[in-house]
Amino acid sequence: MSIEDDGDAPIGTAEEQAADWIVRQDGTALGEVEQAAFAAWIAVPEHRREYDRQNAVWQRYRRMASLPIREEEAGSPPRTSRWRPMRSAIGVRFAVPAVAAVLAVAIIGSAEDWPTRLRADYSTGIGERRSVRLADGSVAILGAGSALSFDGSGEARVVTLLGGEAQFEVARDPRRPFRVETAEGSVTALGTVFTVAEHGGSPEVAVLEHSVAVRTSGGAKAVVREGESTRFTAQAVERPVRSDVLAAAAWTRGKLIVSDRPLGEVVAIIGRQRRGYWTVRGDAAKLRVNGVYDLDHPLDALDALEKTLGLRSIRISNRFIVVTR
Structure with a gap:
């Protein structure tokens, strides 16, 4: 199951492809295979024009970033860029570091994904959901950017949940427990259907049927029953609470349902549905969010968040996005 968004695999437009090449080349040398691929790609006149346009803008940002930061004078008009993808007039002192950070993390994140995939028996790409039947007959549904063995x-x-999120429908076998391991601890099925989301060092567990036992790597324990959810770290388990577990599992149907959740977490989840890197800058990340968002159309979801909360963003080809107040 893949999202039907025009920016996902494969990278289709010249604009998207140019942005991808600029990210690959910034601060790192291309290998021989990549050099040959880039030479073939840029030989197309349309590609050359789009690459030159975007690269000129990025190089201008780099030069601006090296200048001393000057505070804007009170009452002075905001600086704006004439480049179309720039969504708002955010001051240079915010825009340049934000864009630089976005591109740097995009490069690092891309490089770090491959070791995880090599360890995985099953994985999903950006914007992909996948249902797999494990060797014991259990069924796992993987969310976008997820991996497990x-x-x-x-x-x-x-x-072993290496990253991302998965819903498990466990095949009955009383003699052999079914256990999901994370870096922070384990979740053992005492029933049939539950979800585990491993994001940011604090896995979240929601139980749709029967119950599970959570044990952290530090020895803390809790039983989470049907209709309950919890989070845990390596040291502690939060007290399980009654929650809308169907909402917690809505991502399996392409929906994100959130209630009083930090904007930073919400944007991170939506951002996994599309190539690139999306982030929230400053205290805007702490804003609380409620609503239902379509994971199959992540740009529409982000637009809705910006409009609802009165936010702005810097966008480069809709792939590298920094949201701010």
Whole structure:
């Protein structure tokens, strides 16, 4: 299952492709294979024009970033860019570091994804959802940008959630427990259907049927029953609370339903549905969000958030987005 957004795999437009090449080249040398691919790509006149246009803008930002920061005088008109994808008149002292950070993290994030994929038995790409049947007959639905491995050879059936989120419908086998391992601890199925989301060092568990047992790597324990959810770290488990677990699992149907959730988390989830890097700058990340958003159309979801909360953003080809007040 993949989203139907025009910016996802493969990168289709010259604008998107140019942005991708600029990110790859910024601060790192291309390998021989990439150099050959770039030479073939830029030989197309349309590609050359778009690359030159975007690269000129980015180089101008780099030069501006090296200048001393000057505070804007009170009452002076805001500086604006004539480049179309720039969505708002945010001062240079905010825009340049933000754009630089976005591109730098995009490069690092792309490089760090491959080791995870190499360790995984099953994984999903940007904007992809996938249902897989494990060797024991259990079914796992992986959210976008997720990865897991499965070992059913021992006394227990062990899933290692390497990143992202998954919903598990566990095949019954009383003699062999079904356990989901994360970096912070484990979740053992005492029933059939539950979700685990591993984002930012604090996994979230929601139980749709029966119950699960959570045990952190530090030894803390809790039982989470049907209709309850919790979060845990390596040291502690939050007290399980009654919650809308169907909403917690709505991502399996392409929806994000949030209630009183930080904007930074919401944008991070939506951003996994599209190539590039999306982030929220400053205290805007702490704004609380409520609503239903369509994960299959992430740009529309982000536009709705900006409009509802009165926010602004810097956008480069809709792939590198910084949201701010």
